[in-house]
Amino acid sequence: xxxxxxxxxxxxxxxxxxxxxxxxxxRTVARIRAAELVLQRHITEHGFGGFWHPGLGQEGxxxxxxxxxxxxxxxxIAHRGLGYALAKGMxxxxxxxxxxxxxxxxxxxxxxxxVHFVDPERGVLGQGGAIGSSFVLGAGAAISGQMLGTDRVCxxxxxxxxxxxxxxxxxxxxxxxxxxxxxxxCENNGWAVSARISEQSPTENIAxxxxxxxxxxxxxxxxxxxxxxxxxxxxxxxARAGHGPTLIEAKTMxxxxxxxxxxxxxxxxxxxxxxxxxxxxxxxxxxxxxSVADQLDDDARHEAESVLASxxxxxxxxxxxxxxxxxx
Amino acid sequence: xxxxxxxESPGDGVSTINYALAINHAMAEEMRRDSRVWILGQDVGRxxxxxxxxxGLLDEFGPLRVRDTAINETFIVGAAAGAAMTGTIPIAxxxxxxxxxxxxxxxxxxxxxWRYMHGGxxxxxxxxxxxxxxxxxxGAEHSQSLEVLGMHFPGVKVALPSTPADAKGLLKSAxxxxxxxxxxxxxxxYRVKGEVPDDPEFLVPFGVAxxxxxxxxxxxxxxxxxxxxxxxxxxxxxxxxxxVEVIDPRTLVPLDMETILESVQRTxxxxxxxxxxxxxxxxxxxxxxxHEELFFALDAPVWRLGAIDTPIPQDPELEQLCIPQxxxxxxxxxxxxxx
Ligand SMILES: Cc1ncc(C[n+]2csc(CCOP(=O)(O)OP(=O)(O)O)c2C)c(N)n1
Ligand SMILES: [Mg+2]
Numbered sequence: 001x002x003x004x005x006x007x008x009x010x011x012x013x014x015x016x017x018x019x020x021x022x023x024x025x026x027r028t029v030a031r032i033r034a035a036e037l038v039l040q041r042h043i044t045e046h047g048f049g050g051f052w053h054p055g056l057g058q059e060g061x062x063x064x065x066x067x068x069x070x071x072x073x074x075x076x077i078a079h080r081g082l083g084y085a086l087a088k089g090m091x092x093x094x095x096x097x098x099x100x101x102x103x104x105x106x107x108x109x110x111x112x113x114x115v116h117f118v119d120p121e122r123g124v125l126g127q128g129g130a131i132g133s134s135f136v137l138g139a140g141a142a143i144s145g146q147m148l149g150t151d152r153v154c155x156x157x158x159x160x161x162x163x164x165x166x167x168x169x170x171x172x173x174x175x176x177x178x179x180x181x182x183x184x185x186c187e188n189n190g191w192a193v194s195a196r197i198s199e200q201s202p203t204e205n206i207a208x209x210x211x212x213x214x215x216x217x218x219x220x221x222x223x224x225x226x227x228x229x230x231x232x233x234x235x236x237x238x239a240r241a242g243h244g245p246t247l248i249e250a251k252t253m254x255x256x257x258x259x260x261x262x263x264x265x266x267x268x269x270x271x272x273x274x275x276x277x278x279x280x281x282x283x284x285x286x287x288x289x290x291s292v293a294d295q296l297d298d299d300a301r302h303e304a305e306s307v308l309a310s311x312x313x314x315x316x317x318x319x320x321x322x323x324x325x326x327x328x
Numbered sequence: 329x330x331x332x333x334x335x336e337s338p339g340d341g342v343s344t345i346n347y348a349l350a351i352n353h354a355m356a357e358e359m360r361r362d363s364r365v366w367i368l369g370q371d372v373g374r375x376x377x378x379x380x381x382x383x384g385l386l387d388e389f390g391p392l393r394v395r396d397t398a399i400n401e402t403f404i405v406g407a408a409a410g411a412a413m414t415g416t417i418p419i420a421x422x423x424x425x426x427x428x429x430x431x432x433x434x435x436x437x438x439x440x441x442w443r444y445m446h447g448g449x450x451x452x453x454x455x456x457x458x459x460x461x462x463x464x465x466x467g468a469e470h471s472q473s474l475e476v477l478g479m480h481f482p483g484v485k486v487a488l489p490s491t492p493a494d495a496k497g498l499l500k501s502a503x504x505x506x507x508x509x510x511x512x513x514x515x516x517x518y519r520v521k522g523e524v525p526d527d528p529e530f531l532v533p534f535g536v537a538x539x540x541x542x543x544x545x546x547x548x549x550x551x552x553x554x555x556x557x558x559x560x561x562x563x564x565x566x567x568x569x570x571x572v573e574v575i576d577p578r579t580l581v582p583l584d585m586e587t588i589l590e591s592v593q594r595t596x597x598x599x600x601x602x603x604x605x606x607x608x609x610x611x612x613x614x615x616x617x618x619h620e621e622l623f624f625a626l627d628a629p630v631w632r633l634g635a636i637d638t639p640i641p642q643d644p645e646l647e648q649l650c651i652p653q654x655x656x657x658x659x660x661x662x663x664x665x666x667x
Contacts, residue, residue: 074414107447118446125413126446130433136406137438143407144414147366147392170400174407177398325448326483328506 022287055081060280064228076134109317132165161192179244222250369421425458440483473604497532535582543571606634
């Protein structure tokens with residue numbers, strides 16, 4: 001049935017692979033979206049012991065980029081939602097478990113509040129609370145991958161704000177000189193808390209900086225998961241072949257506040273209601289039959305609701321966990 | 329510790345080499361033993377390091393395992409952290425310990441915390457080698473003793489060897505340790521020679537202090553460059569009829585308080601001598617712990633000698649006035665014993 005889906009971009013007949021790809025991406029985006037919405041509602045109604053940085057509207061970048069990776073590829077996530085980790089195959093239970101400091105979380109109950117999801121088996125190596133930590137860490141993972149004789153690639157997600165850190169500059173130079181297998185994926189959502197991109201960057205595009213580092217800079221529509229998948233796939237192939245890193249800038253938008261509950265008084269481009277302009281789900285629907293998409297939406301909603309309910313029932317860790325894992 | 333002493337005793341299989349070469353041998357041996365061990369830092373390859381500590385390693389192990397970096401301390405330590413959590417064992421060299429602050433978040437926010445934050449799912453077996461202390465005219469930004477920082481950020485171990493043998497044995501232990509280690513090499517000790525075991529399995533364990541001299545009049549805990557000065561001062565006191573016990577903790581994290589407390593229990597008097605600034609230095613912590621544990625066994629308060637509360641001046645003669653000297657240590661020993 002998927003093969004009968006219409007395709008807008010080209011006049012050619014849609015292939016089986018494309019249809020499957022579009023459906024898979026739709027499923028991932030729908031699952032992230034459902035998780036986002038269920039969290040948003042829960043936090044609005046019950047509050048939250050930490051800061052949740054919603055990724056609503058940015059699911060297309062996260063799903064499209066991660067789909068271009070292999071399970072064993074390394075990945076450093078950013079703080080904007082849980083889409084990266086969910087797309088890499090971590091269970092929603094383990095992610096919600098971290099957000100609510102339950103033992104079912106990937107950190108065994110040590111998480112809570114802001115995200116430090118981790119899953120070494122799936123290459124998910126965590127996230128630094130200091131924005132821009134991942135550039136240098138990711139370079140190290142890429143070096144390990146090379147030295148251990150693997151062809152693993154390291155994907156590093158970051159925001160437009162993070163691109164101002166010195167860690168970026170140091171890593172971009174050294175990784176380019178050493179041709180490290182890295183793909184940098186910038187989610188440019190136009191804001192770093194209350195700072196507009198135009199106040200942080202003298203050039204319109206973050207990707208414009210790539211040439212100074214001697215790496216390709218690619219701009220892609222972050223609302224179009226397939227376009228992101230294609231761009232990241234090319235960069236991953238390049239990295240895997242030993243040709244070095246690529247900087248990908250996905251143009252997207254921050255629909256909600258910096259954190260859930262942020263009243264955004266500083267913002268003059270506020271979007272009203274639940275409307276997401278250029279919704280990644282809507283764009284994918286052009287390639288997925290409506291009945292399939294509807295079903296995937298339902299499945300995702302059901303998953304998010306039931307997992308949240310069960311996680312909230314799950315136990316918190318014994319308080320002695322505060323002493324654990326300082327040392328190996 | 330008994331075992332340690334027998335290994336240290338000279339005899340067959342011992343070479344007299346300097347502290348820098350002892351460190352070099354430690355790295356070379358561990359890199360031969362384990363192909364996951366590698367080095368990164370500025371000028372560590374072609375030049376063999378600004379202090380010559382990595383000489384010859386590029387030739388033996390090649391440019392993928394001995395990597396010359398750009399001037400990017402944040403990258404050096406951050407990449408070491410990322411590599412450590414993904415299955416290799418990096419040894420990062422900073423040219424001066426002072427530059428730890430440039431990589432502050434990478435050392436104290438990443439190496440020290442990543443395992444804890446991520447529920448123990450990752451290990452970070454990295455070593456950060458940092459040349460520390462006065463060298464003679466390298467100035468305020470290249471002379472500091474910052475080892476106390478490692479004590480204040482749970483999650484990193486701290487070694488501070490004072491002899492060539494300890495430098496080799498502690499570094500080999502550090503490389504084999506699954507935890508991140510800050511390894512403070514005193515710049516003023518690099519050319520000092522001593523007997524060092526050749527055995528590639530010679531290891532000095534962390535958390536085991538070395539009693540450098542036995543005595544009953546006073547316990548002095550000294551670190552790094554101050555160990556030799558304290559021993560010289562103790563010789564003067566011995567001629568005056570007072571036997572001073574000198575303990576070199578060798579590692580500050582973990583810290584062998586057991587050996588220190590056992591000694592102070594016997595002598596009733598204690599003093600700490602370090603090159604780091606006295607205010608809020610490691611000595612302040614050690615003194616507090618002695619007071620807490622042994623208040624009623626003490627005959628006098630615990631004293632501390634350390635650097636004065638100023639930056640280190642550029643001039644080589646002036647800089648020495650900032651840190652403890654043998655005559656000052658002698659005087660303090662006499663004063664504390666007389667109390
Ligand atoms: C080094 C550092 N400085 C400041 C902060 C506080 N902070 C958290 S997120 C953020 C904005 C990040 O913006 P961006 O990288 O664009 O990501 P976005 O939030 O838009 O997804 C700031 C300033 C931090 N966590 N770390
Ligand atoms: Mg942003």
